[in-house]
Amino acid sequence: MIAFPMPKSVRLAAVLAPVLLGTLTLPAVAESKFKQFTTPGGISAWMVEDQTFPIISMSFAFEAGATKEPAEKAGVAGLTAAVMTEATAQLDPNQLAAKVEEVGLDLQLSADKDYFWGSARTTSDHADEAFALMAEVLNEPRFAQDDLDRVRRIAIENIRRSAEDPSYRASLLWNTAIYGDHPYARPTIGTEETLTAIVPEDLRAFYKAGLSRDTLKIGIIGAVTEAEAGAIIDKAFGALPEKSTLPTVATAEVNIGETLAVAYPLPQTSLRITYPGIAIEDPDYYPAQVLVEMLAGGGISSILNTEVREKRGLSYGVSGGLANFRYSNLITFGTSTEPQNAAEAQTVINDIFKQIAEEGPTQEQVDLYKRYLVGSYAINNLGSTGGLVGTMVSNQLLNLPLDYVDTRTELIEAVTPERVQAVAKRIFSATPTVLTIGPEATE
Incomplete structure (x- = not known):
């Protein structure tokens, strides 16, 4: 078994996470169960009614992200989201901005790789006017040329600035190598x-x-009854088309095992190490969560941070995580170091991966990071209305059960050192893709 010393800070964090959860004044909704219901118009949604504060929050998502765009019109999903919040058929940009302020509506639309996201928040005394305005934005977009020109100009300026960033250039190279x-x-x-x-x-x-x-998934929470929530949802989404006509997207065939380099005159060299990931429905997912958190999560006191940063002073820290997208799953670790230390840092990281696969973790380490994962999830995902409503939508997108908040804890508690070692062997048996960015980076 690996018996890496565990600094007091990580022991304290793991112990305090669940303790602090009990002492925090969380919203009453944190003690409530998610409820699934169907509106009179036939739209399914999850909700939590909580009358503690006069606030209503909603989150929603469509399967209409950047993967669904024509290649020659890449960026259209993000532009669509941005331009929709500029104006409606009835309200020009100035009028819409004034109306949003008048009714106290916080409305956000955006698009990522997989999904077209929206969120709305308002007070219950303005709920009728605010959600009526949201419905107008969603159902009567203007899509005027001047609105597009204004939003596009900002987007292109951002792209030009990003092009000067070596990490952005490296990400483009990494994406091409991984995803073809x-x-x-x-x-x-x-x-x-x-x-x-x-x-x-x-x-x-x-x-x-x-x-x-x-493809619509909705979560709504706050001072709202099921009947009121149903009326809000039907007004906002009931007139939208029943079926998406966007193209289907195949699961990505991930290319792992490449060595990539971006030479750039930076004071430090960055490393990104990527392995095939594990889907959330895979039985190894929760052992993998414990493994990755143990290696490179939980702040500076993870195994890799202890070995690379604290013991050897090779970097300011090592991060890592499971990246679960709609069409691929990856596990990525990253660090930055002085150029002359890059090779040694990578060797130390690889040795730790090999060692944990061969020897496994201790029971104490596994218990520590299981407690951390349970406590941090409660704080990050359930400790605020924003976290709760986002979690409701994310869980639906992942096809997780209504009671996942409870079953997740049980699944994590069932993780053993043997299961963590087994998943370490599975992950680290692959040759990773390694991306180096720095002044002496070579493939």
Whole structure:
């Protein structure tokens, strides 16, 4: 068994996480159960009613992210979201901004690789007007040329700034190496060329094809009854098309085992080490969570941070995590170090991976990080209305059960040192893709 010394800070954090949870004044909803219901219009949603504060929060998502875009119009999902919040058919930008302020509506729309996201928040005394305005934004977008031009100009400026960032250039290289010709290889924000090619009709086409009820997931929480929530949801989403007509996307065939380098005159060298991931429905998922958290999570006191940072002074820290997307799963570790220390840092990291696969962790280590995972989830996902409503939508997108908040704890508690070692052998038997960015980076 590996018996790496555990600094007091991580022992204290793991012990305090569940203790602090008991002392925090969390919203009453944290003690409530998620409820699934169907609106009169036939739309399914999850909700929690909590009358403690006069606030209503909603989160929603459509399966209409950047993976669904035409390659030549990459970035259209993000532009569609941004332009929709500029104006409606009835309200120009100034009028919409004034109305949003008048009714106290906080409305956000965005798009990532996989999903088109939305969130709304308002007070219960303005709920009727605020959610009516949200419905207008969602059902009557203007998509005017001047709105598109204004939003696109900002997006292109951001792309030009990003192009000067070596980490952004490295990410493009990494995406291409990992994903090949899959849509994940494209930058989510698009390129200057693809954004320039987009016209208002492209926004309308993506909106009509992608914002549909069949892929819609909704969470709503706060001072709202089921009947009131149903009326809000039907008004906002009931008139949207029933079925999406966006193209289907294949599961990504992940290419692992490449050595990549971006030479750039930086004061430090960055390393990114990527292994095949584990899907959330895989029995090894929870042992993998414990493993990765033990190696590179939980702040500076993880195994890799102890060995690389504290003992050898090779870097300021090592991070890591499971990246679960709609069409791929990856596990990635990263660190930055002085150029002359890059090779040694990578060797130490690889040795730790090999050692934990061969010897496994101790029971004390596994118990420690299980407690941390349970406590941190409660704080991050259940400790606020924003966290709760987002968790409701994310859990639906992942096809998790209504009681997952409870069953997740049971699944983590069932993890043993033997299961962690077994998943370490599974993960680290692969040759990773290693990306180096720095002044002396070579493949």
